[in-house]
Amino acid sequence: MTEIEDRKVGAARAARLDAVFAALADPTRRAIIDRLSRGEARVTEVAEPFSISLNAVSKHIRVLEASGVIERHRKGRDHILSINTRSLDEVDGWIERTRRYWEGRLDAMERVAHELRKHDSR
């Protein structure tokens, strides 16, 4: 891959992460994902438990689709929604990389604290 291509891939991934994080920054959208995490469902089934209008739920669903977090396919006359776990993998990967350094540090601090306590109790 050339450097320019490499930068394009990086920019595309950054844009995807922007969209996924922004999509998840809303309690109604997270509730929709919670529902779909128990199994795929029709749009009307997803909308049913919410007190907001079907139109308002549909807007949230479109944000989730645009971010790639959920997918839609047709089964006859029904529109079926399901989670695209790959988009969550990408987010998870990012958090994992960020956290690794700190976990190592906290482990080391815990070991030091443990040693100090042993000395204290002698």
Added chain:
Amino acid sequence: MTEIEDRKVGAARAARLDAVFAALADPTRRAIIDRLSRGEARVTEVAEPFSISLNAVSKHIRVLEASGVIERHRKGRDHILSINTRSLDEVDGWIERTRRYWEGRLDAMERVAHELRKHDSR
């Protein structure tokens, strides 16, 4: 815990998740976290690699602090920034719960596909 308290805790957690996801939905803010994931740093050190103004970086830092993703403490005249890994744990926990169902389903589908292929090759 009473039901009302339970709802308050739920609402507080939802508000925290909203703030964390919104904070992470920006490439500059994720780059700041990347920098801090390699170790705590002064505000000026964090700002240095960016082509935007110190003032613009400071705004991003304040968004990250308000969401609880990063923390600030003073060491003499310096303001030191570090990641608060607990906020990322909460996000990670949410993603994990959401994904578990689907992973189970994908595993089951893979087993079925594997069995069908064995039958085919007989």
